[in-house]
Amino acid sequence: MRRTALACVLFAIATTAACGDPGAGTGDDDVAPDAAAAPDAAPDGWETLIAADWTLPPGEGYFCMRKTVTEDVWVKAFHGTVPLGSHHSVLTIGDPTVADGLTPCDAGTNQPAMIYGNAVGTNDVVMPDGVAIKVPAGKQLLLNMHLYNTQPSMDLSGTSAVQVQRLPADQIASVTEAEIVLMGPVSFDIPTGDHDVVGGCTMTGDAHLFTVNPHMHRLGVHAKVVAKRAAGDVVMHDGAYAFDDQRFYPFDPIEVHQGDKVEITCSYHNDTGASVPFGDSTDEEMCFASTYRYPALGGSFGPVCPF
Secondary structure, eight states: OOHHHHHHHHHTTSOSSOTTSOTTOOOSSOOOOOGGGSOOOOOTTOEEEEEEEEEEOSEEEEEEEEEEOSSOEEEEEEEEEOOTTEEEEEEEEESOOSOSEEEEOOTTOOOSEEEEEEOTTOOOEEOOTTEEEEEOTTOEEEEEEEEEEOSSSOOEEEEEEEEEEEOOGGGGGGOEEOEEEEESOSOOEEOSEEEEEEEEEEOSSOEEEEEEEEEOOTTEEEEEEEEEOTTOOEEEEEEEOOTTOOOOEEEEEEEEOTTOEEEEEEEEEEOSSSOEEBSSSTTSBOOEEEEEEESOOOOTTTTEEOO
């Protein structure tokens, strides 16, 4: 998998505007944004995990904000502040690499483990009771922000942030750690006309699945995600797909066991007149079921499970 494709795959966990197309441009007129376009404040009961103030000249760019964590944080819910000009943000975590702070970067600048992602319109991610994402003390958060400024000459400024709700202290002793897994194939071509791509992820241990985010690009029209279990199949999601209306779909936890598989079927309508390959561009395609599960099992391909 190409480096930039992997960066977009990581973003697939939580998008409303997908890779390659700015979902929140500033418009073509050289007019300063007004107050209505400002990022929303942190909701009551939430705290800011990481935030970055940025300024972008006309055009496209990436900024990376790094922050080393000084205490263990058990996250039970994620919320994103997505300002005007945002395409998407990806939050990853790992060992400290460079000094904390804001730097220019590119799509491939990420830590090994993803914990959250957002774009314009992304809904909150909420864990089941007693389940949380662990952000360990001493690790470094990296918020990779893909930004667009479509104004002809004026700079655009904003604040991108991730807010969290913590697991109550009295629940930490019995908490179960969750993780994100991006389930689906990483190599395919879509011929002209109507075509389905089928892929999935085989469980390497026992777990519970509790929310899914189907991810395709502009040719996608329908997504079906099924837990193929020895105990019986369970449909996790089955519905129409729209590139500009992607979201998380939570459901009651589904128990799966080692050897069970999550299968995703992506349906496409290819009216381009040519075959379309897998890739990170809007003019290419993906087929993923980005899924939260617990307990965390890890994997040979980091957060991606392509088989």
